[in-house]
Amino acid sequence: MKISIADVSKRFGAFAALDRVNLEVRSGELLALLGPSGSGKTTLLRIIAGLDWPDEGQVLFDGEDALARSAGERHVGLVFQHYALFRHMTVFENIAFGLRVRPRRARPSEAEIRARVQKLLGLVQLGWLADRYPNQLSGGQRQRIALARALAIGPRLLLLDEPFGALDAKVRKELRRWLRDLHSEMHVTSIFVTHDQEEAMEVADRVVVMDKGRIEQVGMPQQVYEQPRTPFVHEFIGESIMLPVVVLNNTVHFEGRPIGVDAQGAPDGVATLFARPFNMTILRDAASDSLHGEVRGIHGIGPARRIDVALGGTQTVIEIDAPRSHNCAIGQLLYLRPAQYQLFPSEF
Amino acid sequence: MSTAAFLRRRTPSVIPGFGLTLGVTLLWLSLIVLIPLAGLFLKTTELTLAQFWTVITSRRVLHAFELSFGLSLAAAAVNLVFGPVVVWAVVRYRFPGRRLLDAIVDIPFALPTAVAGIALTALYAPSGWIGGLLAPLGVKVAFTPLGIFIALIFIGLPFVVRTVQPVLEDLDSQYEEAAASLGAGRWTTVRRVVLPTILPALLTGFALAFARAVGEYGSVIFIAGNLPNVSEIVPLLIVIRLQEFHYADATAIGAVMLVASFILLFLVNGLRRWSELRIGKRT
Amino acid sequence: MCSVQVTAPMKINPKAPGISASLPAPIPAQLSTQAAAAPRHRVDAREDAPWVRFIVVAVAVAFMGLFVVLPLACVMTEAFAKGVAAYFAALTDPDTLAAITLTLLAAAISVVANVVFGVIAAWAIAKFDFSGKNLLIALIELPFSVSPVIAGLVFVLLFGLQGYFGGWLLAHHVKIIFALPAIALATIFVTFPFVVRELVPLMQEQGTEEEEAALSLGASGLTTFFRVTLPNIKWALLYGVLLCNARAMGEFGAVSVVSGHIRGQTLTMPLQVETLYDGYQITAAFAVASLLAQLAIVSLIVKVVLEARLERD
Numbered sequence: 001m002k003i004s005i006a007d008v009s010k011r012f013g014a015f016a017a018l019d020r021v022n023l024e025v026r027s028g029e030l031l032a033l034l035g036p037s038g039s040g041k042t043t044l045l046r047i048i049a050g051l052d053w054p055d056e057g058q059v060l061f062d063g064e065d066a067l068a069r070s071a072g073e074r075h076v077g078l079v080f081q082h083y084a085l086f087r088h089m090t091v092f093e094n095i096a097f098g099l100r101v102r103p104r105r106a107r108p109s110e111a112e113i114r115a116r117v118q119k120l121l122g123l124v125q126l127g128w129l130a131d132r133y134p135n136q137l138s139g140g141q142r143q144r145i146a147l148a149r150a151l152a153i154g155p156r157l158l159l160l161d162e163p164f165g166a167l168d169a170k171v172r173k174e175l176r177r178w179l180r181d182l183h184s185e186m187h188v189t190s191i192f193v194t195h196d197q198e199e200a201m202e203v204a205d206r207v208v209v210m211d212k213g214r215i216e217q218v219g220m221p222q223q224v225y226e227q228p229r230t231p232f233v234h235e236f237i238g239e240s241i242m243l244p245v246v247v248l249n250n251t252v253h254f255e256g257r258p259i260g261v262d263a264q265g266a267p268d269g270v271a272t273l274f275a276r277p278f279n280m281t282i283l284r285d286a287a288s289d290s291l292h293g294e295v296r297g298i299h300g301i302g303p304a305r306r307i308d309v310a311l312g313g314t315q316t317v318i319e320i321d322a323p324r325s326h327n328c329a330i331g332q333l334l335y336l337r338p339a340q341y342q343l344f345p346s347e348f
Numbered sequence: 349m350s351t352a353a354f355l356r357r358r359t360p361s362v363i364p365g366f367g368l369t370l371g372v373t374l375l376w377l378s379l380i381v382l383i384p385l386a387g388l389f390l391k392t393t394e395l396t397l398a399q400f401w402t403v404i405t406s407r408r409v410l411h412a413f414e415l416s417f418g419l420s421l422a423a424a425a426v427n428l429v430f431g432p433v434v435v436w437a438v439v440r441y442r443f444p445g446r447r448l449l450d451a452i453v454d455i456p457f458a459l460p461t462a463v464a465g466i467a468l469t470a471l472y473a474p475s476g477w478i479g480g481l482l483a484p485l486g487v488k489v490a491f492t493p494l495g496i497f498i499a500l501i502f503i504g505l506p507f508v509v510r511t512v513q514p515v516l517e518d519l520d521s522q523y524e525e526a527a528a529s530l531g532a533g534r535w536t537t538v539r540r541v542v543l544p545t546i547l548p549a550l551l552t553g554f555a556l557a558f559a560r561a562v563g564e565y566g567s568v569i570f571i572a573g574n575l576p577n578v579s580e581i582v583p584l585l586i587v588i589r590l591q592e593f594h595y596a597d598a599t600a601i602g603a604v605m606l607v608a609s610f611i612l613l614f615l616v617n618g619l620r621r622w623s624e625l626r627i628g629k630r631t
Numbered sequence: 632m633c634s635v636q637v638t639a640p641m642k643i644n645p646k647a648p649g650i651s652a653s654l655p656a657p658i659p660a661q662l663s664t665q666a667a668a669a670p671r672h673r674v675d676a677r678e679d680a681p682w683v684r685f686i687v688v689a690v691a692v693a694f695m696g697l698f699v700v701l702p703l704a705c706v707m708t709e710a711f712a713k714g715v716a717a718y719f720a721a722l723t724d725p726d727t728l729a730a731i732t733l734t735l736l737a738a739a740i741s742v743v744a745n746v747v748f749g750v751i752a753a754w755a756i757a758k759f760d761f762s763g764k765n766l767l768i769a770l771i772e773l774p775f776s777v778s779p780v781i782a783g784l785v786f787v788l789l790f791g792l793q794g795y796f797g798g799w800l801l802a803h804h805v806k807i808i809f810a811l812p813a814i815a816l817a818t819i820f821v822t823f824p825f826v827v828r829e830l831v832p833l834m835q836e837q838g839t840e841e842e843e844a845a846l847s848l849g850a851s852g853l854t855t856f857f858r859v860t861l862p863n864i865k866w867a868l869l870y871g872v873l874l875c876n877a878r879a880m881g882e883f884g885a886v887s888v889v890s891g892h893i894r895g896q897t898l899t900m901p902l903q904v905e906t907l908y909d910g911y912q913i914t915a916a917f918a919v920a921s922l923l924a925q926l927a928i929v930s931l932i933v934k935v936v937l938e939a940r941l942e943r944d
Contacts, residue, residue: 049847050362050847051362051843051846051847052362070362070846071362071843071846071847072846072847072848072849072850072851073849074847075849076847078843078844078847080840080843080844082840084840084841084843084844085841085844086841086844086845086859086862087841087863088862088863089862097845097848097850097858098848098849098850101845101848101849101850101851101854101858102849149844149848150848152848153848153849361758361759361760361839362843362846363758363759363839363842363843363846363852364846364852364855365754365755365852366755366758366759366761369751369752369754369755370755370759370761372748372751372752373748373751373752373755373756373767374767376748376751376752377752377767377770377771380816380819380820380823381770381771381773381774381820381823382770383789384785384786384788384789384820385773385777385785387785387788387789387795388781388784388785388788391788430690430691430694433687433690433691433694434691434694434695436687436691437687437688437690437691437692438691440677440679441684441687441688443688445692449691449692449695451931451935452695452699452700452931453695453699454931454934455699455703455927455928455931456699458877458881458927458928458930458931458934459702459703459881459923459924459927460880460881460882460883460900460901460904460920460923460924460927461881461883461884461901462881462883462901462902462904462905462920462923463706463881463901463904463920463923463924463927464702466706466904466908466916466917466920467702467703467705467706467709467920468702470705470709470913470917471701471702471705476705477701477705478697478701498698501698502698502699502702505698505699521677524677525677534679534680534683559776562778563776563777563778563779563780563781564778564884565778565779565780565883565884565887566779566883566884566887566901570905570908583778583779583780583781583884584780586780586781586784587780587887587888590784590787590888593793595787595788595791595793598784599784599788602780602781602784602785605778605781606777606781609776609777609778610776612776613769613772613773613776616776617769
C-alpha cells in the first residue's frame with residue numbers, strides 16, 4: 001500500500017510536534033523514521049495508525065483519505081514500544097484477539113482462527129509459547145508476539161514504534177536481521193520509528209531523518225550517510241568532524257589560511273566544513289595549504305587507530321582515523337586534508 | 349470562555365467515551381452528593397443571621413461543639429502517639445502474630461459503628477470487664493465524656509496507622525544506614541531522619557482521625573450517656589433537633605459542621621500534597 | 632601494571648565484620664578494641680536493641696488488645712450469654728429477619744449503583760487528560776469527610792415533609808423518607824467514593840496502551856472495555872465492592888436519620904441492634920451485633936486475600 005502524507009502539522013500547546021510534513025511511502029518498502037526524541041517521529045506514526053489526529057494536512061492510503069477512518073478501520077498492524085500485550089490473555093489469545101473481535105459475519109471460524117494463529121506462531125518461531133502469559137516471556141519473545149498479533153489481522157501496513165528499544169544489545173542484533181528477513185518474505189509496507197541510526201541504516205530500505213517536527217532528509221541509507229543534505233543529518237548520522245571555516249573566492253580557509261580544498265561552489269562567507277574521521281588523509285610531506293596539528297593521543301584497537309589532533313594555534317581537537325600501518329607518535333606534527341567533505345554555509 | 353476550558357480534554361484521544369463517561373459522572377455526582385449538600389446550605393439561608401446566630405451560640409450547642417471538637421482532638425492525639433508504635437512494630441519487627449496484628453487494625457473500619465458502640469458500652473459499664481476493674485478506683489467511663497473519648501480513639505486508630513504504614517514501608521534503608529555510618533545513634537537517627545520523613549503522613553492521619561471523630565455518631569451515642577451540657581455530641585444534637593421537628597436548628601448546626609469538615613478536607617489535601625512532595629512521589 | 636598497597640589493611644576482629652550502628656566511636660582503633668572486648672553478631676543499621684523491640688511490640692499489642700480485640704470478644708460473649716438457643720431465637724425473630732432482608736437489599740442497591748458509577752467515573756478520570764480533574768476527584772471523595780448524620784439530614788431536607796420536594800411527594804403518594812428509597816440513597820451517599828478510589832490509581836498506572844492496541848486491532852469501544860480493561864481491573868473492582876458492601880451493611884448514622892425506626896419495616900440490622908439495646912433486650916441486641924461482627928471479620932479476611940492477589944498482578 002502506498003501512503004501519502006501531505007502538509008501534516010500537529011501542535012501540543014505551544015510545542016510543534018509536526019511542522020508541515022510531506023512524505024511518500026512506497027508500496028512494499030521498509031521505511032525508518034529516524035530522529036532524536038522530540039523530533040515528531042512517534043507522533044507521525046500515531047497519526048498514520050489513527051491513534052492521533054493532525055491539526056492540518058492529509059494522510060492518504062492508496063489515494064483514499066485515511067483520516068476519515070478510525071484506527072480499527074484502517075487495517076494497520078501496530079507494534080507498541082512496550083508491546084502492550086494484553087496481560088490477562090495467553091499468547092494464543094493475544095494473537096487471536098484481532099480475529100475474535102470482528103463482527104460476526106466477518107469473523108473466521110474457530111478452526112480458521114486456530115490455524116491462523118498457529119501459522120503466525122510458526123512464523124515468529126514461538127509455537128511452544130502459545131499457552132504462556134505475557135509476563136512469563138522475555139523481552140525479545142514479547143516483541144515477536146506483539147508482531148504476530150499485529151500481523152494476524154492481515155494488515156495493509158505494519159507500524160513499529162521503537163521495535164528494539166527495550167531489548168538488550170545482543171537480542172536487538174538478532175531481531176534486526178529477523179525483521180529484515182521477515183519483511184522481504186511478506187512485502188507488507190512497513191514503517192518503524194527509531195532513534196538509533198545504526199538500526200535504521202541496517203534494516204530500512206529508506207530512511208526519513210526528522211528533527212524538531214520537520215523532515216530533514218529522505219533517502220537510501222547509503223545516500224543519507226554519504227550525502228547528508230543538512231548539518232543536522234551529517235551530525236546525527238555517523239561521526240563527524242566539524243570545522244568553522246571561511247570561504248573566499250572558492251577556496252576554503254581555516255584560521256585565516258587556505259587548507260587546499262575546493263569550496264564546491266559554496267558562496268563566500270562563514271561556513272562549517274563537515275567530514276568523516278576516516279576521510280582525513282594524512283599528507284606525507286609538510287604542506288602550507290593544509291590543516292596541521294600536533295598529535296595529542298593515540299588509541300583504539302583493530303585495523304584502524306583513532307588519533308587526537310590539536311589543530312594549529314587553536315584549541316580545536318579533532319579525532320581522525322588512521323591505518324595501523326601509519327607510524328606516529330604523541331607530539332608529532334601532522335598535515336591533513338579531507339578527501340571527502342561537505343560545506344554548509346552558516347546561517348545568520 | 350472559561351467554562352468551555354474547564355473539564356475539557358487537554359489532548360484528543362483515540363479512547364472512546366470521554367463525553368459520555370464524564371457526563372454521567374457529573375450528573376450522578378450532582379444528584380447524590382452536590383445537590384443534597386447544596387440544599388443544606390440553601391435551607392440555612394431561610395434563617396436570618398440573627399436566628400442563625402442564636403441557634404449556634406446557645407449554651408447547649410456551644411457545649412456540644414466544645415465537647416465534639418475537644419474530645420476528637422484528644423483522641424486523635426492519642427492515636428498520633430500509639431498509631432506509630434503499632435506501625436513500627438508491624439513494619440520493622442518480625443514476631444509471632446504480626447500479620448494478625450496488622451489485619452485487625454482495620455477492625456474499627458470494618459465493624460459497624462453501632463456494634464462497636466454497644467460493645468464498648470458493655471466493656472466500660474460498671475458491670476463490664478474493664479468498667480468493673482475501674483469502678484472500685486472511682487473511675488467512671490461509660491456514660492461520661494471519658495467514654496466518648498474511648499470510642500473516638502477506637503474509630504480513629506486505622507486512619508493514623510494506614511496513612512503512616514505505606515510511607516514507613518517505602519522508606520529506603522539508605523537514609524538510616526547513612527545516618528548510622530555518620531555516627532548517629534539509633535534514637536538520633538529515628539528522631540532526625542525517620543520522623544521528619546513520616547511527619548506529613550502522621551499529620552495527615554491525625555487530621556483524618558480528627559475529621560472522622562468529629563462526625564462520628566454510632567459508636568459514641570451508646571457509651572456517651574447523652575446528657576445535655578455534659579456528654580452530648582454535635583451529631584446527636586442534630587438528630588435530637590430533627591426528632592423535635594426543629595428543622596431550622598438542625599440545619600444551622602449541620603451547616604456549621606459541614607463547613608468544618610470542608611476546612612478539614614482542605615487541610616488533609618494540603619498535607620497529602622506535602623507528604624507526596626516529601627517522599628518524592630509524583631502526583 | 633603493579634598494584635600498590637597504599638595502607639596496611641586495618642585489623643578487624645573477625646567476629647565483628649560490620650560496623651555497628653550503635654557504636655558512637657569514630658576511631659577505628661577504638662572500634663577494634665571494643666569489638667574484641669564484647670563480641671557482637673552482625674548488626675543491621677536499622678535494627679533496634681532487643682529491649683526496644685520488646686517494649687514497642689508489647690505496647691502495640693496491649694493497645695490493640697485493649698481497644699480492638701476486647702470489644703470484639705465482648706460482642707461474642709454477650710451474644711451467647713444466655714446460651715445458643717437464645718442466640719438463635721433472637722436471630723430468627725421476624726423483626727430481625729426483616730431487618731436482615733432490608734440490609735441486604737439496601738447494600739445490594741448501593742453496591743450496584745456504586746459499581747456502575749465507579750467504573751464510569753474511573754474511566755473518565757483515568758483514561759483522559761482534562762482540566763479540573765483534581766477538583767472532580769476531591770468532590771467524589773467528599774462524602775468521606777461528611778458526618779453520616781449530615782448525610783441523612785440532607786435527604787430529610789430534600790424529601791422530608793418540610794423539605795423542598797416534601798409537599799409534591801406527599802401529593803403524589805411517593806414515599807422516600809422513612810422508607811427504602813431514602814435508606815438506599817443515604818447508603819449510596821456514604822459509600823460513594825469506595826469503588827472509584829480503588830479503580831482510579833490502578834487504571835492510571837495501567838495507562839491506555841492496551842486499549843489503543845485493542846482499538847487498532849479493530850475492537851469496538853465496548854468490546855475493548857469488556858475484554859481488555861475489565862479483566863485488568865477485576866480484582867480492584869472486587870476490592871472496592873467488598874469495602875462498599877461492608878460499609879453499606881454497617882451504616883448507622885445516615886440511615887438512622889432517614890429511617891423513621893418502624894419495627895419490622897424500616898429497620899436495618901444496625902438500627903435493629905439499637906432498638907433491641909434501647910429496649911433492654913441486651914442479648915438479642917448482641918446476637919444481631921455478632922452477625923454484623925462476623926460479617927466484618929469475613930470482609931477483613933477476604934480483604935487480606937484480595938490484597939495478596941492485587942499485589943501479584
